[in-house]
Amino acid sequence: MPIQYYIYFCLALFSIGIIGVLTRRNAIIVFMCVELMLNAVNLLLVAFSKMHHGAALLNNPTTTVGIDGQLFVFFIMVVAAAEVSIGLAIIVMMYRNTHSVDINFLNRLKN
Amino acid sequence: MNTVQILFFFLSVLAIFSAIMVLVSKNPVHSVLWLIAVFFAISGHYILLNAQFLAIVNLIVYAGAIMVLFLFVIMLMNLNANAEPRKRWWMKLAGVVSGGCFLVVLVSLVQQALDLTGKETLMKEGNIGLIKNLGKVLFSDFVLPFEISSVLFLSAMVGAVVIGKKD
Numbered sequence: 001m002p003i004q005y006y007i008y009f010c011l012a013l014f015s016i017g018i019i020g021v022l023t024r025r026n027a028i029i030v031f032m033c034v035e036l037m038l039n040a041v042n043l044l045l046v047a048f049s050k051m052h053h054g055a056a057l058l059n060n061p062t063t064t065v066g067i068d069g070q071l072f073v074f075f076i077m078v079v080a081a082a083e084v085s086i087g088l089a090i091i092v093m094m095y096r097n098t099h100s101v102d103i104n105f106l107n108r109l110k111n
Numbered sequence: 112m113n114t115v116q117i118l119f120f121f122l123s124v125l126a127i128f129s130a131i132m133v134l135v136s137k138n139p140v141h142s143v144l145w146l147i148a149v150f151f152a153i154s155g156h157y158i159l160l161n162a163q164f165l166a167i168v169n170l171i172v173y174a175g176a177i178m179v180l181f182l183f184v185i186m187l188m189n190l191n192a193n194a195e196p197r198k199r200w201w202m203k204l205a206g207v208v209s210g211g212c213f214l215v216v217l218v219s220l221v222q223q224a225l226d227l228t229g230k231e232t233l234m235k236e237g238n239i240g241l242i243k244n245l246g247k248v249l250f251s252d253f254v255l256p257f258e259i260s261s262v263l264f265l266s267a268m269v270g271a272v273v274i275g276k277k278d
Binding site: 001002003006007008011012013015016017018019020022023024026028029031032035036039042043047049050053054055057064066067068070071073074075077078079080081082083084085086089090091092093095101 | 123142173184210274
C-alpha cells in the first residue's frame, strides 16, 4: 500500500479532530477529539515504521529497523492514559464548581 | 484489488465516518460509542500492518480503559440530556474552514513531496510488531523511558486523587 494513502487517511482523521476542538463547546467532546488526533498520529508512526522496515528488509532479512516507531507509539499511549486521568479529574472538578462543562465558561481565566 | 486493499479502504471509510459521527452527535454518550468504533477501525489497521502488540494494546487501553473512564464521567455528570449550548453558526463555519485549510495545505504538500513517491508500506509481513521483538528492544534500549513512564503514572495517579478530592 503506498505510504501516501496512509498519510491522507491520517491527515483526514487529524483534521476532523481539529475541527472538533474548534467547533464543539462540551469539554468532554473536545477532549475526545484530542484523543482522536493522538490516534491519527499513532497510526502514521506505525505506517512509517513499516515503510522503513520494508525498505531495510531487502538488504538484510534479520534487521529490526523501524522498531523504534512502534515503541514511540507505545509511549504515546502511556502518556495519553496519564493525560486522560488528569484531564477528566480537572473536568470533574470544573463541573463541581460551575455545574457545567461548557468551555466558554472558562474564559474568565483570561482576566 | 486484493483483500488487503479492500480491507484498507473499508477500515478507512469506517474510521472517517465514525470520526465525523463523533463530531455531529448531540448526545455525548453516542460520541463515546462512535469513538470506540474509530479505535476498533484503527486497531484493524494495526493488524493489517502486522503490528499485533499495538493492536491489542490499543483495544485494551483505549477502547477498554480510557473510553470506560469517559463513559463513567459522562454518566456521573448526567450529561446525556442535550445540555450543550449551541455555538453561533459563523463560529462553527470558521472552525470547519480552518480545519479544511489545514487539510488542503498538508495534502498538497504530501502530493508534491519527492521523498514519498514510490514508497510502500509493508503490509501483513515483517516481524517487528510482534511482542517478542518489541519486548527485547523495550527492555534493552528503552529501559530508562520505561521506568520514567512508571514515575509518570504514579504522579498522574497522585494528581488525579489530589484534584478529585473534595476540599
